[in-house]
Amino acid sequence: MRDVAVIGIGQSAFGKFPWRTAADLGADAVRAAFSDCGISPKAIEVAYCARAFDASCTAQDVLKEVGIRGIEMINVENACAGGATSLRGLWKEIADGRHDVGIAVGVESMTTSPIAGKLIPPEKSDIEGHLGLTMPAMFGMVARRQMAQGARIEDFAQVSVKNHHNGCLNPQAQYKKEFSVEDVLQSRMICDPITLLMCCPNTDGAAAVILCSMDVAKRYTTQPIRIMASALCSADYKYTQEDICLSPVGQKVATMAYEMAGVEPKDIDLVEMHDAFANEEILRYEDLMLCEPGEGIRLLRSGATALGGRIPVNPSGGLLALGHPLSASGIRTVCEIVLHLRGQAGARQVPGATVGLAQMLGGLVSNLEHGTVAGVHILAR
Amino acid sequence: MDNRTPLKKGLFDEKDGGRLHGNQCATCKRVYFPPAPFCYDCLGREMEEIILSRRGKLYSYTIGRMPSTHFEPPYALGLIDLPEGVRVFAPLIMTEDERYRIGMEMELMIDELWQEEDQHIVAYRFKPVS
Numbered sequence A: 001m002r003d004v005a006v007i008g009i010g011q012s013a014f015g016k017f018p019w020r021t022a023a024d025l026g027a028d029a030v031r032a033a034f035s036d037c038g039i040s041p042k043a044i045e046v047a048y049c050a051r052a053f054d055a056s057c058t059a060q061d062v063l064k065e066v067g068i069r070g071i072e073m074i075n076v077e078n079a080c081a082g083g084a085t086s087l088r089g090l091w092k093e094i095a096d097g098r099h100d101v102g103i104a105v106g107v108e109s110m111t112t113s114p115i116a117g118k119l120i121p122p123e124k125s126d127i128e129g130h131l132g133l134t135m136p137a138m139f140g141m142v143a144r145r146q147m148a149q150g151a152r153i154e155d156f157a158q159v160s161v162k163n164h165h166n167g168c169l170n171p172q173a174q175y176k177k178e179f180s181v182e183d184v185l186q187s188r189m190i191c192d193p194i195t196l197l198m199c200c201p202n203t204d205g206a207a208a209v210i211l212c213s214m215d216v217a218k219r220y221t222t223q224p225i226r227i228m229a230s231a232l233c234s235a236d237y238k239y240t241q242e243d244i245c246l247s248p249v250g251q252k253v254a255t256m257a258y259e260m261a262g263v264e265p266k267d268i269d270l271v272e273m274h275d276a277f278a279n280e281e282i283l284r285y286e287d288l289m290l291c292e293p294g295e296g297i298r299l300l301r302s303g304a305t306a307l308g309g310r311i312p313v314n315p316s317g318g319l320l321a322l323g324h325p326l327s328a329s330g331i332r333t334v335c336e337i338v339l340h341l342r343g344q345a346g347a348r349q350v351p352g353a354t355v356g357l358a359q360m361l362g363g364l365v366s367n368l369e370h371g372t373v374a375g376v377h378i379l380a381r
Numbered sequence B: 001m002d003n004r005t006p007l008k009k010g011l012f013d014e015k016d017g018g019r020l021h022g023n024q025c026a027t028c029k030r031v032y033f034p035p036a037p038f039c040y041d042c043l044g045r046e047m048e049e050i051i052l053s054r055r056g057k058l059y060s061y062t063i064g065r066m067p068s069t070h071f072e073p074p075y076a077l078g079l080i081d082l083p084e085g086v087r088v089f090a091p092l093i094m095t096e097d098e099r100y101r102i103g104m105e106m107e108l109m110i111d112e113l114w115q116e117e118d119q120h121i122v123a124y125r126f127k128p129v130s
């Protein structure tokens, strides 16, 4: 297996742009990735593209905007882990020696998707969906379990305060506004105890990364970022998730990634992760073994996961401040890690970062664990 | 005229105040609700129908404050652990004075939960044991 490097990263603006097409957003991200590394679109040998809603040949649609055609293009959907899936697909092509240079894209137009501003009627067979089960309802019930184990509602609010603060330092965040714990608690109640400011907003956006084999990378850049681990796995049946606060598949993928990278959780300098709901971030500290089991709340309260702490989590502002264009987030998180490893993250830079971890977890499929697919990438300079 | 339609056939009946129908793997004894077509655990094909207990413990709950497909807010939802080892997601009754707590004893009821055209959709929900 060959070493694979990230040489170019790019993002579109993140926000609500119902007048813009997915191809248009995707092309912005792709152009940014090319100008980041200075290579020609003609160098691209293979492309992966993730999109969840209204997808039909999105890779072709996006890449024609920058002159890329006539190569192998693979379109994928994997809920919130779509971006991570597209990155991993490309990583495999290059690690296996099939190709030397490729691009992975994630793009989503949430404001034009069928779920924009309303709930999609559940499938006829989705009994739980008809009975009222939604993502916020699930995370409301998860939050009640966390509170029974010592979490306070102020802890959930604190995650939102932290990530919105980080977002204020990120020129690409959709919401650049500081909130207090009080603000978060007093925002509209969605599913008790989850309030509006504890939920990630619906957002349009795209992100892209250009990968190549490490040998080739040295031709283009003096600062290649190495992919130390790429792990992706799908969940088990629901009956195996005895504690809804734990993600068995999330833990499994984290373990796979640490083993592959040959690093331990204590070696990680920063984490970008799926904080679709504020209380979720605390659970994922434990899945990713950033602390001992049951110590997530204590880790948050210690300030370790804030900027300036031992292990900053979501220095970008996370999904809470950036919004969550489903398939773009898994690539966007990797772009953020790369910025920090290069020392280019500006006001939110994690000083001296050498190893970073990007995690995604998502999907609600009846009869399977909630969080149906998990992906983890570990990168290093 | 009967205009009551079950949400899904074979999931419950209205005997004895309401009963949920599960099934159990003849080989490894794992219990499923809704009934599984085969055992997801050991892949055994021989499944036996069972009637689940009407009472269980509230594992967790939430109060919905935004509309769902069929319910206007506020509405209560919960996960109930039944003694057979299954966890059931179900609506809970919503009353002004009802304060839900994890671990509370809950009891099954069959009810008309919403209307579709001229049909009353009948399904299960839980209420605290009085």
Ligand SMILES: [Zn+2]
Pocket (backbone or CB within 6 Å): B025, B026, B027, B028, B029, B030, B039, B040, B041, B042, B043, B044
């Ligand atoms: Zn079995």
